[in-house]
Amino acid sequence: MAQTTSGLHKILSPAWAYSFFQNFVGAQRARKQFVEQHVHAQPGDRVLDMGCGTAEILTMLPEVNYAGYDLSAAYIEKARATFGDRGTFCVGDVGSMREALSGKFDIVLAMGILHHLDDDQVLQLFRTAHDVLASGGRIVSIDPTFTTGQHFFAKWMIRRDRGRNVRTESELLSLATQQFPNTKAVVRHDLLRIPYTHIILECLKRD
Ligand SMILES: C[S@@+](CC[C@H](N)C(=O)[O-])C[C@H]1O[C@@H](n2cnc3c(N)ncnc32)[C@H](O)[C@@H]1O
Known part of the structure; x- marks a missing residue:
C-alpha cells in the first residue's frame, strides 16, 4: 500500500516525540476507557x-488467555520482551492467519487496524473473527472516522493518519454486518484530550 510521509509523521518520528504526543493527547486514558466501557473482558x-502492535493493551486487561498477531516482527519481538508468558505473540497478516489459529475465542480485538486495510482485507478479518469466535463471543474494533459536524481539527488530524482507509459509520457497518448482522456502532468525540473522532464496533456472534 503506497503511503506518504506527512509533516506530522516526520515531527513524530523520534520515539520520544511520539511518546510525548501520546501522553499529551491522553492516549492511555482513552485506551483504558475503551477497555472498560466497550471490551468488558473477564x-x-x-x-x-488482531494487529496487536506491542500488545500494550495487556497492561489494562485482567488475567486473560491472550494471543496477539501483528505484521511487524519488531512489534512482536517487543511484545514478547515486555510481556513474556502473559500471552502468545506471533507475526502474521490478518488476511492469512486463519490456518494458524486453533480453538475458540471469547473476544477478538481489532484496535486501530481496520483503517489500514482495504475492503477485501476487512471482510477477510471479519470472516476469520466469525470463524474463531465462540457462540456469544464478540469482536470489538476502534478506528478514527469521518462524521458530519465533526470538529475541523479532528478532521485535519484524521486526514493525516497513516491509514489510507478511514471509513464512515455506514461504510464500516456495510462491511461488518456481512458476517455480523448483530453489530452496534458507537461514535465518540470524547476519548482524547484533543478534538478527535473514533468509531467503535461491537459485533456479536449469535450462532
Ligand atoms: C495503529 S497500530 C495499533 C496497534 C495496537 N492494536 C494498539 O492499539 O496499540 C496498527 C497495527 O496494525 C498492524 N497491521 C497493519 N496491517 C496489518 C495486517 N495486514 N496484518 C496484521 N497486522 C497489521 C500494524 O503493524 C500496527 O501494529
Whole structure:
C-alpha cells in the first residue's frame, strides 16, 4: 500500500516525540476507557488481538488467555520482551492467519487496524473473527472516522493518519454486518484530550 510521509509523521518520528504526543493527547486514558466501557473482558476470557502492535493493551486487561498477531516482527519481538508468558505473540497478516489459529475465542480485538486495510482485507478479518469466535463471543474494533459536524481539527488530524482507509459509520457497518448482522456502532468525540473522532464496533456472534 503506497503511503506518504506527512509533516506530522516526520515531527513524530523520534520515539520520544511520539511518546510525548501520546501522553499529551491522553492516549492511555482513552485506551483504558475503551477497555472498560466497550471490551468488558473477564478473567479467563480467551482474547485474540488482531494487529496487536506491542500488545500494550495487556497492561489494562485482567488475567486473560491472550494471543496477539501483528505484521511487524519488531512489534512482536517487543511484545514478547515486555510481556513474556502473559500471552502468545506471533507475526502474521490478518488476511492469512486463519490456518494458524486453533480453538475458540471469547473476544477478538481489532484496535486501530481496520483503517489500514482495504475492503477485501476487512471482510477477510471479519470472516476469520466469525470463524474463531465462540457462540456469544464478540469482536470489538476502534478506528478514527469521518462524521458530519465533526470538529475541523479532528478532521485535519484524521486526514493525516497513516491509514489510507478511514471509513464512515455506514461504510464500516456495510462491511461488518456481512458476517455480523448483530453489530452496534458507537461514535465518540470524547476519548482524547484533543478534538478527535473514533468509531467503535461491537459485533456479536449469535450462532
Ligand atoms: C495503529 S497500530 C495499533 C496497534 C495496537 N492494536 C494498539 O492499539 O496499540 C496498527 C497495527 O496494525 C498492524 N497491521 C497493519 N496491517 C496489518 C495486517 N495486514 N496484518 C496484521 N497486522 C497489521 C500494524 O503493524 C500496527 O501494529
